[in-house]
Amino acid sequence: MTLDKLKIGSSAIIKSVGGEGALRRRFLDMGLTPKTTVTMFKAAPMGDPVELHLRGYSLTIRLEDAKNIEVVEIKQ
Amino acid sequence: MIFALIGNQNCGKTTLFNQLTGSSQHVGNFPGVTVEKKEGTILRHKDASxxxxxxxxxxxxxxxxxxVTRDFLLDGxxxxxxxxxxxxxxxxxxxLTLQLIELQLPMVIALNMMDEVRSAGTYIDIDKLSEALDVPVVPVSASKNEGVSELITVLSDIGKTGKRPRKTDFCEGPVHTAIHSVAHLVEENARKTGVPLRFAATKVVDGDKYMIQRLALNDSQLDIVGHIVDEMESALKTDREAALADMRYDYIEKLCSSFVRKHGDGETKEQKRSAKMDTxxxxxxxxxxxxxxxxxxxxxLTFGVIGTPLSDLLASGIDALSKLCEEAMTSWGVNAAVKSLVINGIFVGVGSVLSFLPIIITLFFFLSILxxxxxxxxxxxxMDKLLRKIGLSGRSFVPMLIGFGCSVPAIMSARTLSSTRDRRMTILLVPFMSCSAKLPIYALFTAVFFPDNAPFVMICLYVGGIIMGILSALIFKNTxxxxxxxxxxxxxxxxxxxxxxNVILHMWEKAKDFLVKAFTIIFVANIVIWFLQSFDTGFNLVQGQDSMLASIGRFVSVVFRPLGFGDWRAATALITGLSAKETVISTLAILTGSASASQPLLQTVFVSTASVVSFLTFTLLYMPCVASFSAMRREMGKTRYAVYAMCYYTTLAWIVAFIVYRIALLF
Known part of the structure; x- marks a missing residue:
């Protein structure tokens, strides 16, 4: 599945980071690298962007951009 | 000695900078770009900046x-x-640290916010971390000024010895092989072009075009690099960018698992509190x-409670001083032209510059808190979702909102936007938000011509400005x-x-920035308008309708004839409005021979409702005042851009006013 489909409160492990150019590089630089665990924390009042938790900090990205990130959900 | 302070956003960099330098700082731009460059001298170390x-x-x-950072570190x-x-x-x-180490510059790590880490129960083995990276690590809490003097001591040691980090290898496996092979290949090129070898090799593996060009690699070298990278990519089943990012984070994870011991989930009190506040x-x-x-x-608070009364206080102070001077000059029998220059030129000019100051200071007080x-x-x-549609991000919302108060601080506040494109586009949109100086114009006109529908017309004007801003944004986005x-x-x-x-230094910086850089242009513009208003073409001191400005107004009014307000007095008022929008009213009052400065005889200038609507539309959209122009010029980095912007606003105003006039005539 892709990261934008991850439900709020769920966690997942990143499989691959797609996209290109500045956006992809930015993802990688901010620590969204394969094998990293991310948690979908909340959505903004208008439903988009979303707040993620990873590597001990909070990051916000747009749902449209999150489609580029392949993840595997961690089942509780 | 020059130290470069580098770190992520939100890591307390400004706080540490303020602690290191006190108030001995000045702000400029890096040459050729609108990226802010702050410099200061380290406290009690006059030779270190x-x-x-x-x-x-x-x-x-x-x-x-x-x-900019890369260039400054390589060549600064x-x-x-x-x-x-x-x-x-x-x-x-x-x-970022791992990338900085590759530059092979003498380096110190200031490990900030240690107070928060300690109180969360997390333990960081600083000595081991420092050993592993071969870089001195100094624990600090910049906001509490703890560890800063120790940092300065380590800095001056490093400055003297010039010790560079010896260790640059943070990788293993295929990435390691690739970087090392490329390093051998480009060694000569790196030495000749003065680029640290390890940095050059990593960047070449990364595919950085600038670095490949700078190193002047020849075709056979590029060919070999291609092979090396291909091999690495196929071994790792990923591409070069991901491989490098992965390599760095892998190494960091190893470092942290050995030297950082978290208590519980490792969240600090501040992080827990934030999550709660955000609910x-x-x-x-x-x-x-x-x-x-x-x-x-x-x-x-800014425009009502604090800013405006302060501005008024300042204005009455200047008025009193101006009266005193006038009396003194009258008693000395000073020439009327000189007297007019001092009173109507200089005092009014200085007054108009200073009137912005209280608003700027108050607004930046709140903004720096935010x-x-x-x-x-x-x-x-x-707000991101809303602004994304016009090609911007959520951060642009604040400058635009401030635009309803005053364009000058609004344009200045766009500096916090991290990308040049977003910053410029936001600045261009600010004048579409009707500033508070236009309010008296709308209020007077609606009271006189639309007494029954005043609120409706007022809302139309504000919303109209926003709509034109959105349309312009869509045009800009696609052009x-x-x-x-x-x-x-x-x-x-x-x-x-x-x-x-931090807050006080920020306010001071903005006030200084405005005073130093805006003073000349606003002051000169006021003197020019005074001159044109006070003399006729024979350089005789005259009043109102005989002045040069009136002649220019008569000349310009031709342009406004298709818009339905071809009266020269309207044109003249619009020109004086460039020094400050509210002067449109006082000019109209003088030119219509009204007894009260705030009640011009508008009916004599505007013949129909359609022409009033057209005039208001033009006032809403035409170029902003000189103060905004000067702010725009500074923040966009090039005078040319600000001039283009002014042409755009005025042309747009004419076209829209023309359309509005034609439509209004139908009713």
């Missing part, structure tokens, strides 16, 4: 800030690097109302600002209490 570089997360070649004559690392967020912060501040139902409430409060507390990032989070906007991938920092020192 610190350059505060933009907050960045990486040395990728994608943003102006990152490129830097003696040593101070890398500030947020200890509460150590994993992501060390990512209200960015919640689905309360997020937007709270944001609008905060903005309303700031607005009301920024330092971490709420500004939440505003971007909340001048084509290309991809900077990705919106933003950290939400923990909420922190803003420090008084």
């Amino acid at each position: 610190v350059v505060d570089l933009p907050g960045i997360y990486s040395l990728s070649p994608y943003t102006a800030e990152e490129v 004559g830097v003696d040593a690097v101070i890398n500030i690392v947020d200890a509460t967020n150590i994993e992501r912060n060390l990512y 209200v501040l960015t919640s689905k139902y309360f997020g937007i109302p709270i944001f609008l409430g905060i903005m309303f409060l700031i607005f009301w 920024e330092d507390s971490g709420y500004m990032a939440r505003i971007a989070f909340i 001048v600002f084509r290309g991809k906007p900077v990705p919106f991938v933003m950290e939400l920092p923990a909420y922190r209490f803003p420090s008084a020192k």
Whole structure:
């Protein structure tokens, strides 16, 4: 599945980071690298962007951009 | 000695910079780009200066800030690097550190926010970390001024010995092989072009076009690099960019698992508190109302409670001084032209510059609190969806909102936007938000011509401005600002209490910036308008309708004839409006021979309702005042851009007023 489909409160492990150019590089630089665990924390009042938790900090990205990130959900 | 201060955004960099330099700082721009460059002298070390570089997360070649930082580090004559690392967020912060080490410059790591880490029960083995990276690590708490003097001691040691980090190898496996092979290949090129070898090799593996060009690699070298990278990519089953990022984070994870011992989940009190605060501040139902409430409060305090009375106080002070001078000059029998220059030229000019000051200071007081507390990032989070449609991100919302108060601080506040494209586009949109100086014009006209529908006309004007702003944004997005906007991938920092020192220094900086740089242009513009208003073409001192300005007004009025307000007095008023919009009213009062400065005899100038509507439309949209022009020129980096902008506004105003007039005539 892709990261934008991850439900709020769920966690997942990143499989691959797609996209290109500045956006992809930015993802990688901010620590969204394969094998990293991310948690979908909340959505903004208008439903988009979303707040993620990873590597001990909070990051916000747009749902449209999150489609580029392949993840595997961690089942509780 | 020159130290470069580098770190991620929100890591307390400004706070540390302020602690290191006190108030001995000045702000400029890096040559050729509108990236802010702050410099200061280290306290009690007169020969050591610190350059505060933009907050960045990486040395990728994608943003102006990152490129400026790279160039400055490679060619700026830097003696040593101070890398500030947020200890509460150590994993992501060390990512930049690993790239900085490759530059092989003498370096010190300031491990900031240690107070928060300690109180969370987390233990960081600083000696081991320092040993592993071969870089001195100094624990500090910049906001409490702890560890800063130790940092200065280590800095001056490093400055003297010039010790460079010896260890640069943080990789293993295929990435290691690739970097080392490329390093052998480009060794000669790197030496000749003065680029640190390890940095050059990594960047070539990364595919950085600038570095490949700078190293002047020949075709056979490029061919070999291609093979090396192909081999690495196929061994790792990923591409070069991901491979490098992965390599760095892998190493950092290993470092942290050995030297950082977290207590519980490792979250600090501040992070826990932030999550709690955000359940209200960015919640689905309360997020937007709270944001609008905060903005309303700031607005009301700035333009109503604090700013305006202060401005009025300043104005009455200047008035009193001006009266005193006038009396003195009259009693000395000073020539009338000189007297007019001093009273109507100089005093009015200085007064108009100073009248902005209280508003700028008050507004930046609140804005720096919003920024330092971490709420500004939440505003971007909340409002992003709305602004994305016009090609901007949530951060642009605040400058535009301030535009309803005054364009000058609004344009200045756009500096916090991290990308040049977003900053310029936001600045261009600010004047579409009707500023408070236009309000008296609307109020007077609606009271005189539309007494029954005043609120409706007023709302139409404000909304009309916003609509034209949105349309312009869509035009800009598809023309001048084509290309991809900077990705919106933003950290939400923990909420922190803003420090008084930071806030005060920020206010002072903005006030100084405005006074020093805006003074000349606003002052000169006022003197020119005074001159044109006071003399006729034979250079005789005259009043009102015989002045040069009136002649120009008569000349220009031809342009306004198709818009339905061809009367020369309307044209003249619009020209004087360039010094400050509210003068449109007082000019009309003088020219219509009205007894009261605030009640011009408008009916004599405007013949029909359609021409009034057209005039108001033009006033809403035409070029902003000289103060805004000067702010725009400064923040956009080139005079040319500001001039283009003025032409755009005025042309747009004419076209829209023409259309509105033609439509209004139908009714």
